[in-house]
Amino acid sequence: MSVKQNVSLNKNKEPLTDTQLLMTITIIIFFVMYLLAVVLLQGGFLHAQQIFDLLNDNASLIIVSCGLTIVMIGGGIDISVGAVTSLVVMSCVLYLNNGGNIFVSILLALGIGLAFGAVHGFLISYLEIQPFIVTLAGMFFARGMTTILSVNPQKVEHEGFAAMQNAKIEIPWLGYVAKNGNLIPARMEPGVVVALLCVIVVFVLLQFMRLGRCFYAMGGNQQSALMLGINVKRTRFFSYVISGLLSGISGYVFMMHTGAGNATNAAGMEMNAIASSIIGGTLLTGGVGNVLGTFFGTMSLTTIKKIVVSSGLNDPWWQSITTGGMLCFFIILQSVVLKNREKRKHA
Amino acid sequence: MKNKKKFFNADLSQLAIPLIAIALLFIFNIFRDISFFSIGVTTNNDGNLVLTGNLISIINGASELAVLAMGMTLVTAACGGQDISVGAAAAIAGSVFVKVLKSSPSINGGTVILAFLCSCVVAIIFGSFNGSLVAVFKIQPMIATLILYTCGRSIAYWINGGATPTVESPIISAWGSYIPGIPVPTPVLIVIIVAILFKLVFRFTSLELLTQSVGINGSAARLNGINTTFIKLLSFIILGLCVAVAGSIGVSRLGLINHETLLLDVEMDAILAVAIGGNNLGGGKFKISGSIIGAYVIQMLTITLYAMKVSSTDVKAYKAIVIIILVVIGSPVVKSKFSKFMGQIRSKKIEASEKGAAKA
Numbered sequence A: 001m002s003v004k005q006n007v008s009l010n011k012n013k014e015p016l017t018d019t020q021l022l023m024t025i026t027i028i029i030f031f032v033m034y035l036l037a038v039v040l041l042q043g044g045f046l047h048a049q050q051i052f053d054l055l056n057d058n059a060s061l062i063i064v065s066c067g068l069t070i071v072m073i074g075g076g077i078d079i080s081v082g083a084v085t086s087l088v089v090m091s092c093v094l095y096l097n098n099g100g101n102i103f104v105s106i107l108l109a110l111g112i113g114l115a116f117g118a119v120h121g122f123l124i125s126y127l128e129i130q131p132f133i134v135t136l137a138g139m140f141f142a143r144g145m146t147t148i149l150s151v152n153p154q155k156v157e158h159e160g161f162a163a164m165q166n167a168k169i170e171i172p173w174l175g176y177v178a179k180n181g182n183l184i185p186a187r188m189e190p191g192v193v194v195a196l197l198c199v200i201v202v203f204v205l206l207q208f209m210r211l212g213r214c215f216y217a218m219g220g221n222q223q224s225a226l227m228l229g230i231n232v233k234r235t236r237f238f239s240y241v242i243s244g245l246l247s248g249i250s251g252y253v254f255m256m257h258t259g260a261g262n263a264t265n266a267a268g269m270e271m272n273a274i275a276s277s278i279i280g281g282t283l284l285t286g287g288v289g290n291v292l293g294t295f296f297g298t299m300s301l302t303t304i305k306k307i308v309v310s311s312g313l314n315d316p317w318w319q320s321i322t323t324g325g326m327l328c329f330f331i332i333l334q335s336v337v338l339k340n341r342e343k344r345k346h347a
Numbered sequence B: 001m002k003n004k005k006k007f008f009n010a011d012l013s014q015l016a017i018p019l020i021a022i023a024l025l026f027i028f029n030i031f032r033d034i035s036f037f038s039i040g041v042t043t044n045n046d047g048n049l050v051l052t053g054n055l056i057s058i059i060n061g062a063s064e065l066a067v068l069a070m071g072m073t074l075v076t077a078a079c080g081g082q083d084i085s086v087g088a089a090a091a092i093a094g095s096v097f098v099k100v101l102k103s104s105p106s107i108n109g110g111t112v113i114l115a116f117l118c119s120c121v122v123a124i125i126f127g128s129f130n131g132s133l134v135a136v137f138k139i140q141p142m143i144a145t146l147i148l149y150t151c152g153r154s155i156a157y158w159i160n161g162g163a164t165p166t167v168e169s170p171i172i173s174a175w176g177s178y179i180p181g182i183p184v185p186t187p188v189l190i191v192i193i194v195a196i197l198f199k200l201v202f203r204f205t206s207l208e209l210l211t212q213s214v215g216i217n218g219s220a221a222r223l224n225g226i227n228t229t230f231i232k233l234l235s236f237i238i239l240g241l242c243v244a245v246a247g248s249i250g251v252s253r254l255g256l257i258n259h260e261t262l263l264l265d266v267e268m269d270a271i272l273a274v275a276i277g278g279n280n281l282g283g284g285k286f287k288i289s290g291s292i293i294g295a296y297v298i299q300m301l302t303i304t305l306y307a308m309k310v311s312s313t314d315v316k317a318y319k320a321i322v323i324i325i326l327v328v329i330g331s332p333v334v335k336s337k338f339s340k341f342m343g344q345i346r347s348k349k350i351e352a353s354e355k356g357a358a359k360a
Helices: A018-041 A048-073 A081-097 A102-126 A131-149 A159-166 A190-208 A210-220 A222-227 A232-258 A269-279 A291-310 A318-346 B002-032 B054-061 B063-079 B086-103 B109-135 B141-159 B170-176 B186-204 B207-216 B218-223 B228-254 B266-276 B288-307 B315-330 B332-359
Strands: A169-177 A183-188 B039-043 B049-053
Touching (some): A048 A169, A048 A183, A048 A210, A048 A269, A102 A159, A131 B266, A190 A210, A190 A232, A222 A232, A269 B141, B002 B315, B063 B086, B063 B207, B063 B266, B086 B109, B109 B141, B109 B228, B170 B186, B207 B218, B266 B315
């Protein structure tokens, strides 16, 4: 798959690139799904708070998915993100409980993430080991370290952190009036701001910066990227470092949301993140993807779960079965759309 | 003649990493505690003479993994990707196995075979679902199998209506542990049978050659008249059969089906076994024997760590370190640097001996 550049020979008829097309499909389907939920189920879906709840619960997933999108655009895979998130949560909780201060705990979170990213990047790009195996080992290591640190759930008992955790951003004009006449403002956690910032930064990085364009070139065709004079090894190294760093941030956001460390934290998050990226139109083969699509992919994934719960399918298995079904739908849709495009191009 | 020798070397070098790993683990255990290798004969609850010991539990415990690794090798070779849904699919196959056994009035040889066949059919259906996504829709195997990975265990839960039923029968316990009169655990025998079946299939059909050519260059294989879609689909169907076998072993071992814990995380271990076995995860040439040895390396590592009193939750961290060391040794860059280094030493030696010869 070659890198699609916006060659504007004919400005009026500039076709959508694969990336834009897949992202547009995702965004349209997300809005259709949400509208259907509003029409059919009403209830909570009418309030803006519903969207904020989705964001509050999934801020860390959004951050992790951003990192994964970068790695996948570069043609790699990182399945350690969930485990690193869990390790960051546990180590920060233990550090804070042993009388640490908040600033250092943030540095600790970023440091752990960076360390994992750098080791993965080094092994994958400079020693040319398969990314799946390296990040699998990273996942085992992080999960193992989490249980070595503590098998039992640990709650944060730190006054400063508790204050930070309880801080909520209130938006009165998006609130709604409760039955007793009180105005209940929409509540948003600080983690959401961090997550949205991450999305914006990654978007700018991928669209407008040299490094970001190098990721696309490398994922699209490694050989031609090399011919163009891109330092492929260093670019690949940085893709894993950024993914690691974002897992570190995600760990801190996760801790701000739950306020406790647990060995099973963020279990299965890596697969959710991969699913979000795929739904958002990122291809595992590399070179195609957009972080905005990933954002809407995460939202679609979480909205469908919410819809299943609100529509009264209470048996525990329905959530993942519908998620699987949706994933199947998206994957086949993307495959068919891309196939048709290829055909039309050749015709 | 020279070509033959080279081929032999290439053949061995693929098995070098897993064999070195097993040798290192043996040496480590000899120095740590020689009694690790002791094999005893005891009488179990049913009054049979059975073999016991760490080595037996390694060979026994790796059975499901070895069976899955064999199928995974084929999928990896043909499609250049891995199936991450084998654990979930095994849970489904196990659920069907138990469901059929539970719905029959009495458990005898016939019903067990029927149940096994049913679970095979279900596993093949799910395997061909994955396979058709990969082969027909041209989706990356890992993405295609992510669907079943996400919902597989829930489907298994749904099959048994949210319960974890148990089955008790001498036939089931014979399947999962020991057949009366034979001191070797049955799962080990099953692995041997599956391995022989693979060997026979490769001996009498051209499946091995076709799979490798599809994996190395799919479009070239297609232009040469190989039905690549069918070969890819077939590899997933064979993996489905392996999944059914592994699922039935896993269920019989415990005598119950727990959709959450049956063969948990086995997909990662199976992929690891394939990689440790020296197979390229990008597809192409493969060696089933490497994957089998890889499976035993993983199990031996785990049992060694258990013997060192590492708790079961912490094992993962140590396992990761060993894996990293293994893959770093096996990485192409390190290999080429090492061979260059050896070449330098050799040339220096030759120089020195030439000098010595000149002096004399």
